[in-house]
Amino acid sequence: MLLGLVPFGVITGVAMVASGIPPFAAMAMSILVFAGASMVASAQLLASGSPAVLIILATLFINLRFMMYSASLRLHFADAPLRWRLLIAYFTADNVYGLMLARTADDPDDRHKLAWFMGAGGLIWFSWQLAVLAGVLIGAGVPSSWRLEFAAPLAFIAMTVPYLRDRATIAAALAAATVVVIGHDLPLRLSIVAAALTGIAAGLLVERKRA
Amino acid sequence: MNANLWFTLGGMIVVTYLLRASFLLLPPGVETPPFLRRALRYVPAAVLTAIWAPEVLLSGGALAISLQNERLLAGAVAIAVAWHWRGTFATIVAGLLALHFFDWLL
Numbered sequence: 001m002l003l004g005l006v007p008f009g010v011i012t013g014v015a016m017v018a019s020g021i022p023p024f025a026a027m028a029m030s031i032l033v034f035a036g037a038s039m040v041a042s043a044q045l046l047a048s049g050s051p052a053v054l055i056i057l058a059t060l061f062i063n064l065r066f067m068m069y070s071a072s073l074r075l076h077f078a079d080a081p082l083r084w085r086l087l088i089a090y091f092t093a094d095n096v097y098g099l100m101l102a103r104t105a106d107d108p109d110d111r112h113k114l115a116w117f118m119g120a121g122g123l124i125w126f127s128w129q130l131a132v133l134a135g136v137l138i139g140a141g142v143p144s145s146w147r148l149e150f151a152a153p154l155a156f157i158a159m160t161v162p163y164l165r166d167r168a169t170i171a172a173a174l175a176a177a178t179v180v181v182i183g184h185d186l187p188l189r190l191s192i193v194a195a196a197l198t199g200i201a202a203g204l205l206v207e208r209k210r211a
Numbered sequence: 212m213n214a215n216l217w218f219t220l221g222g223m224i225v226v227t228y229l230l231r232a233s234f235l236l237l238p239p240g241v242e243t244p245p246f247l248r249r250a251l252r253y254v255p256a257a258v259l260t261a262i263w264a265p266e267v268l269l270s271g272g273a274l275a276i277s278l279q280n281e282r283l284l285a286g287a288v289a290i291a292v293a294w295h296w297r298g299t300f301a302t303i304v305a306g307l308l309a310l311h312f313f314d315w316l317l
Contacts (some may be wrong), residue, residue: 004299025216032224037262042223047303052215054220063227065258068251070212070234071243078239089232094259095299143290148308150282153263153288158302160259161293176257181274184265192261199257200250207249 005095005124006131008155012036013135013147019047023136029131034093034125038062040152041192054187061193068099076104080114091121093128094159167210172203281313 016026021043029039038059045055069092077088099120104113142148164170176199183191234243267286269275275283289306296302 004301004303007300007303021216025220029220029223032220033227035227037259038223038227039306040316041262046216046219052218052222055219057224060226060230062258062262063230065255066227066230067233068254070231071248071251074234074237074243077235080235082236085235086232089228089235092231094255097288136226147307147310150266150285150307153266153286154303154306156259156263156297156308157286157289158293158297158299159265160256161290162297163256163259169253172253173256173260176261177268180261180264181268184269184272191265192258194259195264196254196258199261200253203253203256204250 004155004158005128005199006166007148008036009128009131010135010138011151011155011163012039013132014138014140014142015040015134015135015149015152016043017139019043021046026136027129027133030129030136032088033059034128035059035063035066035095035126036152037156049158058192061196065094066092073100074095076100076113077107077117084114084118087186088121091117091125093121093124096121096124098159098162099124168203168207171206172199175199175202279317281310281317284313285310 013026013030016039017023021029029042033039041058041062042055045058047121070089070123073088073092077085080088096117100113100117103116103120104110110116160173164173179198180191180195183194185191185192263286267282270280270282278284285306286311289302292298292305293302
């Protein structure tokens with residue numbers, strides 16, 4: 001997990017600077033937004049001159065999965081003090097959540113899970129920021145012939161696969177892929193919105209058929 | 212660019228944090244509506260796939276499902292590696308190596 005987020009973080013930093021975001025703003029975004037996929041997407045949208053409202057809307061859909069993570073983490077941390085829950089929310093990222101799932105699968109009632117989550121979240125947060133900083137500093141220094149930009153979709157493939165657990169989730173992914181390709185000409189990443197909604201509908205449909 | 216950039220940044224911060232905080236900040240007694248919980252189950256598979264699928268399936272804005280598309284082939288290798296070993300780093304390294312290999316081969 002830690003090793004995998006380094007190339008993705010570096011690519012995110014490079015992508016932000018390459019799209020014209022000043023280094024200071026890129027680091028502010030990395031620390032305050034802390035969500036790589038939406039940062040890469042918004043960097044591309046900013047570079048193409050998209051209005052803020054639509055970039056924020058794209059961010060909303062790309063990061064909608066955090067709402068699902070939030071609902072899931074609530075099962076573990078609903079009774080934690082508010083200030084801890086505020087911090088848990090901040091640390092909620094794909095890989096932190098993924099590690100948490102793996103950990104609690106073995107022992108859902110682990111008494112140290114709050115401390116464990118904070119430790120894992122803090123470690124991943126820190127590594128991520130260092131990786132993005134490296135990317136921001138390298139900027140245009142990576143030869144384009146290395147094709148490192150392909151590391152971003154590869155990181156997402158690695159994050160997707162563990163969620164393909166049954167027919168319904170695979171149907172959701174296939175439907176989303178189909179719609180996002182059909183709708184790729186739609187402006188402002190609306191194809192992601194359409195793909196998300198279709199994917200959810202496909203998953204629910206297959207689930208109902210099997211039930 | 213600047214006003215637009217800062218407004219974008221502010222909006223992204225608020226939206227992203229609210230999504231993360233949403234359920235965690237509900238008071239302890241509140242139940243998540245069952246339909247919402249079922250629907251949310253499909254969000255990661257759908258959204259994450261929608262993010263990478265165009266990078267692999269499209270070439271120059273057109274559908275490119277052919278053996279000439281080295282990104283499609285590299286993506287298939289990456290999916291296989293992710294399926295077997297689950298590691299993010301292994302997936303990225305294998306995918307990048309495959310990309311260069313197929314690029315050289317084609």
